[in-house]
Amino acid sequence: MKKKRIGIFALIMILLITFPQPVSAKEQPQLSESKLYSKACALVDGDSGRVLYGKNENLQLANASTTKILTCIIALEQCKMDEVVTVSREAAAQPKVHLGTAEGEQFYMQDLLYGLMLESYNDCAYAIAEHISGSVEEFAKVMNEKAEELGCKDSHFVTPNGLDREDREGEHRTTASDLCRIMSYCAWDSEKSEEFLALTQTRNHSFSSLSGTSYTVSNKNALLDMMDSVITGKTGYTAKAGYCYVAAVESKGRRYAIALLACGWPNHKNYRWEDARTLFGYGMENYHLYKGAEDAFSVEPIFVRGGYEKGTLAEWGAAAEVPLRVNIKEKNITFLKADWDEAEVKKEYTKAVKAPVKKGQKIGKISYCINGEEMYVYDICTGADIPKWDFQAFFGAVIREFLTIGISKTK
Numbered sequence: 154m155k156k157k158r159i160g161i162f163a164l165i166m167i168l169l170i171t172f173p174q175p176v177s178a179k180e181q182p183q184l185s186e187s188k189l190y191s192k193a194c195a196l197v198d199g200d201s202g203r204v205l206y207g208k209n210e211n212l213q214l215a216n217a218s219t220t221k222i223l224t225c226i227i228a229l230e231q232c233k234m235d236e237v238v239t240v241s242r243e244a245a246a247q248p249k250v251h252l253g254t255a256e257g258e259q260f261y262m263q264d265l266l267y268g269l270m271l272e273s274y275n276d277c278a279y280a281i282a283e284h285i286s287g288s289v290e291e292f293a294k295v296m297n298e299k300a301e302e303l304g305c306k307d308s309h310f311v312t313p314n315g316l317d318r319e320d321r322e323g324e325h326r327t328t329a330s331d332l333c334r335i336m337s338y339c340a341w342d343s344e345k346s347e348e349f350l351a352l353t354q355t356r357n358h359s360f361s362s363l364s365g366t367s368y369t370v371s372n373k374n375a376l377l378d379m380m381d382s383v384i385t386g387k388t389g390y391t392a393k394a395g396y397c398y399v400a401a402v403e404s405k406g407r408r409y410a411i412a413l414l415a416c417g418w419p420n421h422k423n424y425r426w427e428d429a430r431t432l433f434g435y436g437m438e439n440y441h442l443y444k445g446a447e448d449a450f451s452v453e454p455i456f457v458r459g460g461y462e463k464g465t466l467a468e469w470g471a472a473a474e475v476p477l478r479v480n481i482k483e484k485n486i487t488f489l490k491a492d493w494d495e496a497e498v499k500k501e502y503t504k505a506v507k508a509p510v511k512k513g514q515k516i517g518k519i520s521y522c523i524n525g526e527e528m529y530v531y532d533i534c535t536g537a538d539i540p541k542w543d544f545q546a547f548f549g550a551v552i553r554e555f556l557t558i559g560i561s562k563t564k
Contacts, residue, residue: 154209159472161287166336170313171318171540171552172380181227181439181491181493182435182439183284184206184431184435187206187521188431189428189432190416190417190421190424190425190427190428191208191329191414191415191416191424191425191428191446192209192212192214192289192395192411192415192416193208193209193210193212193328193329193413193414193415194207194208194209194210194329194331194411194412194413194414194416194428194432195208195210195328195332195333195411195412196332196333196409196410196411196432196433196436197330197333197334197336197337197409197410197411197412198408198409198440198488198489199401199403199407199408199409199410200303200341200342200487200488200489201488201490201523201527201528201529202304202333202337203328203488204333205409205435205440205489205491206432206435206436207330208241208267208329209329209331210329210330211329211330211560212328212329212414213307213308213326213328214241214326214327214328214394214414215315215317215324215325215326215391215393215414216315216317216325216326216327216332216387216393216394216397217315217316217386217389217390217391217397217412217435218273218314218324218390218397219315219327219332219387219388219389219397219398220310220312220313220314220315220327220389221270221278221298221313221315221389222267222270222335222336222339222387222399222422223300223310223312223335223339224269224281224282224292224296224313224314225250225269225270225339225349225352226299226335226338226339226343226345226349226355227285227292227295227296227299228262228266228281228350229266229343229345229348229349229352229545230343230344230345231285232262232284232285233262234261234262234263234266235261235262235263236261236262237259237260237261237262237363238259238260238261238262238265238280238281239257239259239280239284240254240255240257240258240259240260240276240280241256241279241280241283241378242256242282243289243334244256244276244279244283244465245258245276246276246316246441247275247276247278247279247316248275248316250273250274250275250278250440251274251275252268252272252274252275252276252277252368252370253276254276254277254280254362254477256363256541258363258364258366259362259363260280260360260362260363261360261363261365262281262284262526263359264358264368265277265280265281266281267352267355267358267360267370268368268370269281269385270352270353271353271355271357271358271370271371271372271373272371272373273373273387273388274370275314278313278314278315279313279314281313282313289312289313290320292313293310293311293312293313293320296310297310297545298311300327300328300331301334303335303338303346304334305327305331305334305335305450306331307327307328307331308324308326308327308328308331308332309322309323309324309325309327310325310327311324311325312325312482314472315389315391315394316391317341317345317391317393317394323400324448328414329412329413329414329548330402330412331400332394332412332414333410333411333412333538334384334398335367336399336400336410336412337401337408337410339385339401340384340385340401340408340410341401341408342419349385350384350385353372353374353385353386353387354372354384354385355372356371356372356376356377357369357370357371357372358370358419363413373388374386374387374388374400375426376398376400376426376429376430379426379430380402380433382402382403382404382433382437383400383401383402383433384401384402384403385401386398386399386400386401387402388425389398389401391488392418393493394414394415395414395415395416395417395418396413396415396416396417396418396421396422396424396425397413397414397415397416398411398412398413398416398425398426398429399412399424400412401428402433402436402437405442406442406487407436407437407440407441407442407489408489409436409489409520411429411432411433411434413428413429413432413483414564416428419442436489438532439491439492440452440489440490440491441489441490441491442487442488442489442490443488443490443496444486444487445462445486445487445498445521445529447490449498449500449519449521450479450481450519450531452477452478452479452500452502452533453477454471454474454475454476454477454521455474455475455477455502455503455505455506455516456473456474456504456505456506457472457473457475457505457506457507457508457510457539458472458476458506458507458508459474459476459507459508459509459541460472460473460507460508460509460539460540460541461473461508461539461540461541461542461546462474462495462537462539464540464546464549464553465553469542470559472505473508473539474488475506475524475535475536475537475539476535476536476537477502477516477533477534477535477536477537478533478534478535479519479531479532479533479534480515480532480533480534481529481530481531481540485530485550486521488521488523488528488529490523494523494524495523495524495525496521496522496523497522498519498520498521498522499519499520499522500519500533501517501518501519502515502516502518502533503504503517503521507541508539508540508541508542509538509539509540509541510535510537510538510539511535511538512534512535512536512537512538513534513535514534514549514559515532515533515534516533516534516535517532517533518530518531518532518533519533
């Protein structure tokens with residue numbers, strides 16, 4: 154009996170060695186949270202907005218001066234750069250870090266934006282907000298409306314400079330994932346992205362107030378010179394928020410945004426640079442650019458019951474066809490994909506509808522998905538009008554048929 158068991162065991166081992174085992178897809182490497190100092194962070198695909206890596210990415214936290222990227226893009230979109238901004242008493246009284254403006258002092262908007270983004274000056278943020286909306290409270294409404302428009306779900310902004318404050322709806326706060334959404338918009342999706350990048354990439358800027366006082370500001374985003382692929386970024390710090398950082402990277406057509414919140418406190422200022430390099434390194438090592446197939450947007454015509462195209466009697470009783478189109482301008486869809494990701498295209502639409510059909514009528518959607526999660530969604534719409542057969546249309550078809558027969562007989 155013992156020899157028989159040994160023989161069966163040997164047979165099993167031979168079979169296992171002889172027949173190749175299925176090879177699983179590449180497993181996702183784990184980025185150890187112990188390697189990241191941030192309490193919360195996110196690495197996001199700059200094109201699709203998909204979170205590629207997250208650590209407490211939806212945890213609401215104070216975010217200090219990273220707030221200023223939102224203030225900046227609003228100012229770029231709503232203002233001309235040669236607008237004159239007058240500093241109020243409240244703006245001049247903002248705490249350090251500040252430009253040191255005086256009440257009544259006037260500046261061009263562009264120069265205040267350099268002070269805002271390069272040196273993170275709090276008085277510049279306050280003056281910009283008051284110039285745009287009349288008060289900081291009203292400007293906060295604009296900030297929250299913009300954040301909601303960009304898809305931010307867990308943010309509430311109270312101040313234009315990121316200093317800690319609360320209102321009736323709670324404390325000034327955001328999340329790492331929401332902050333990445335805002336950064337992606339600033340860097341790539343806004344109509345003013347080019348101006349935003351040019352401004353935030355500037356190393357030094359000198360200017361004067363309209364009264365002639367001279368100032369010079371220098372860029373505090375050290376990662377611009379640490380990594381060639383970094384295209385923009387913003388630092389932040391308060392005693393409550395700790396060191397924070399948000400940045401964007403471009404490399405070989407790939408776009409990444411990161412956000413770090415509560416990444417150390419004094420004596421650990423450089424933690425944010427270490428975390429930033431760790432996250433960007435993880436993204437560039439594991440994710441490649443994936444291009445969606447253009448033929449995925451081709452959809453066959455569908456049948457329309459009870460309708461007609463030309464209104465001829467021959468069409469009576471037959472189903473009409475209506476062409477379909479995908480409601481998208483740009484078909485060159487790209488997003489970041491890892492070897493362990495599963496990409497697919499889903500088409501969901503009705504194969505037959507009842508007349509009448511209006512051109513542009515939505516009947517379904519096409520979705521690009523990664524691991525079942527929708528990255529891009531586009532409407533499938535009808536490409537023509539298909540009227541419904543009624544008595545008037547049928548009578549008209551009969552008359553035309555009768556006239557056609559009569560004309561052919563006379564010939």
